[in-house]
Amino acid sequence: MGRSPCxxxxxxxxxxxxxxxxxxxxxxxITKHGYGNWRTLPKNAGLQRCGKSCRLRWTNYLRPDIKRGRFSSEEEDAIIHLHSILGNKWSAIAARLPGRTDNEIKNFWNTHIRKRLLRMGIDPVTHCPRLELLDLSSILSSSCYGNRGCGFEGCAPGGSLPRYFHGAGDNRPINTDLLKLATTLFSTQRHEYSSLSHRESCQENRPCEAQVQVDRGHLFTQSQFSGGPEGLQFGQTTEGFSQLEQTSDDWESRSGLYTTSLEEECSRVDFPSYAYCGPWDDQALLQQNIPTYDSYDGMAEGNFIYPCSPTPMNSNSNSNSNSTTTHINGSAYEDGREISYCSGDMMDELTMAPVGGAFDLSGYLGVANYCNNPLI
DNA sequence: AAAACCTCCAACCGCTACATG
DNA sequence: TCATGTAGCGGTTGGAGGTTT
Known part of the structure; x- marks a missing residue:
C-alpha cells in the first residue's frame, strides 16, 4: 500500500x-480530551508510545466499560454459538458480548474453547464432529438398504440416511453408486481440507461468509441451487424457497424440523461444511439419480438457501422480533431496511456459490452440512 | 530445588478498508 | 483517480507465571 509505518x-x-x-x-x-486522533494522542498525552499502541491499550485494557474476569458459562456458550455463525470475526463476536474485547475473546477461544472442542472430537472450525474420528467405511459396509435401518447407532429400522443416499422415493434402496462417489469425493476433499481449512481459505480472498446452508444434507442440482435455466437466484421468491424466507422466525422454525433426525446423522457423517457450486454436469447428476428441484418431493418442505447466518450482522441476537424479512434481487430487507447477514460480497451472482468454492467436489455434488447449523 | 515444559494473555505486526486531499 | 493517512481487524509472538518431572 506504500504507507509509512504508524x-x-x-x-x-x-x-x-x-x-x-x-x-x-x-x-x-482521554478522560479530559477524548480520543480523536491516535497518531497525535501520545505526544499530547506525554507518552513515549505510538498511537497504535495507545489505541490497543485503551480498547483492550483501559476502557472503563471493559468487564474483567472469567467468562461465565453463558458467555462461553454465546461465543461458541457466535463463532459457529461468524467464524473468527472476533470483533463481530465481541460486539455481541458487552464488556468483552475482541482480543480477550480471541485469546479465550484459542486457549480454552478451541482445545475443549478438540478434546470433545469437534472440529473448532466447522463445529462438526471431526472427520478423521469417523469411520466412513462403516457407512459403506452397513446394511443401509431399503428401509431396514442404516446400521448407524440410533438409526432404527425405519430411520433413514440422508435422502441423497437413496434413489427416488422414501422407500427407495440406497444409491450405492452415489455412495461410492461421495466416498471418493469426501476422501479427496478431506485431503484438501487438511491442508487448507475452509476458514483459512476464506481468509485468502474467500469470504467465509460465503457459506451457504442449503437444505442441510441434501444434494441439489445446479438448477436447484443456482441460476441455471430453471434455477433460482438467491432471494428470488420462488415457490419452495419463498415460504422459507419470509421471516427470520421461519428460519428458526424450519431449523427445528431437523433437530432430531439429522442430529443423529450429524454425529456420524461429516460432510463439507459449506456448499460448493462449481461447474455442473446435469447429465452426471441425472445418471446418479439425484432428484431435481422439480421432482424432489421434499423440496418444499424444508429446503432452503440461506446466506451464512440467520441472524443479521447488524442486529442483536434477538431474532424473535416481529419484523418481516423480504428478499429483493438478492438483498435482504427487514421492515424495509436493508440488512446484511454477512459481510462482503460473498456470492457469485450467477452460481450463488461461495466465491472461490471452498470445497471442490469435482463439480458433481453440492453437499451442505446440516451439522453446521448453529441453531440446532 | 531446579530445570523443563506448559499455559495464558497483553502487546505487537502486518494487512485491509475507508477517509481525505 | 490516485496517493497517502488513519482506524480497525485478525494472526502471531514473547515472556511471566504456573505446573510437571
Missing part, C-alpha cells in the same frame, strides 16, 4: 508492557 521505528518509542504511570497518563488524557 510510528517511526527507533525514535524513542517505547514498546512492551505498559507501566501504571503510562496507563494513568493515557486515561487522564
Amino acid at each position: 510510528c517511526e521505528k527507533n525514535n524513542g518509542v517505547k514498546k512492551g508492557p505498559w507501566t501504571q504511570e503510562e496507563d494513568e497518563l493515557l486515561v487522564d488524557y
Whole structure:
C-alpha cells in the first residue's frame, strides 16, 4: 500500500508492557480530551508510545466499560454459538458480548474453547464432529438398504440416511453408486481440507461468509441451487424457497424440523461444511439419480438457501422480533431496511456459490452440512 | 530445588478498508 | 483517480507465571 509505518521505528518509542504511570497518563488524557486522533494522542498525552499502541491499550485494557474476569458459562456458550455463525470475526463476536474485547475473546477461544472442542472430537472450525474420528467405511459396509435401518447407532429400522443416499422415493434402496462417489469425493476433499481449512481459505480472498446452508444434507442440482435455466437466484421468491424466507422466525422454525433426525446423522457423517457450486454436469447428476428441484418431493418442505447466518450482522441476537424479512434481487430487507447477514460480497451472482468454492467436489455434488447449523 | 515444559494473555505486526486531499 | 493517512481487524509472538518431572 506504500504507507509509512504508524510510528517511526527507533525514535524513542517505547514498546512492551505498559507501566501504571503510562496507563494513568493515557486515561487522564482521554478522560479530559477524548480520543480523536491516535497518531497525535501520545505526544499530547506525554507518552513515549505510538498511537497504535495507545489505541490497543485503551480498547483492550483501559476502557472503563471493559468487564474483567472469567467468562461465565453463558458467555462461553454465546461465543461458541457466535463463532459457529461468524467464524473468527472476533470483533463481530465481541460486539455481541458487552464488556468483552475482541482480543480477550480471541485469546479465550484459542486457549480454552478451541482445545475443549478438540478434546470433545469437534472440529473448532466447522463445529462438526471431526472427520478423521469417523469411520466412513462403516457407512459403506452397513446394511443401509431399503428401509431396514442404516446400521448407524440410533438409526432404527425405519430411520433413514440422508435422502441423497437413496434413489427416488422414501422407500427407495440406497444409491450405492452415489455412495461410492461421495466416498471418493469426501476422501479427496478431506485431503484438501487438511491442508487448507475452509476458514483459512476464506481468509485468502474467500469470504467465509460465503457459506451457504442449503437444505442441510441434501444434494441439489445446479438448477436447484443456482441460476441455471430453471434455477433460482438467491432471494428470488420462488415457490419452495419463498415460504422459507419470509421471516427470520421461519428460519428458526424450519431449523427445528431437523433437530432430531439429522442430529443423529450429524454425529456420524461429516460432510463439507459449506456448499460448493462449481461447474455442473446435469447429465452426471441425472445418471446418479439425484432428484431435481422439480421432482424432489421434499423440496418444499424444508429446503432452503440461506446466506451464512440467520441472524443479521447488524442486529442483536434477538431474532424473535416481529419484523418481516423480504428478499429483493438478492438483498435482504427487514421492515424495509436493508440488512446484511454477512459481510462482503460473498456470492457469485450467477452460481450463488461461495466465491472461490471452498470445497471442490469435482463439480458433481453440492453437499451442505446440516451439522453446521448453529441453531440446532 | 531446579530445570523443563506448559499455559495464558497483553502487546505487537502486518494487512485491509475507508477517509481525505 | 490516485496517493497517502488513519482506524480497525485478525494472526502471531514473547515472556511471566504456573505446573510437571
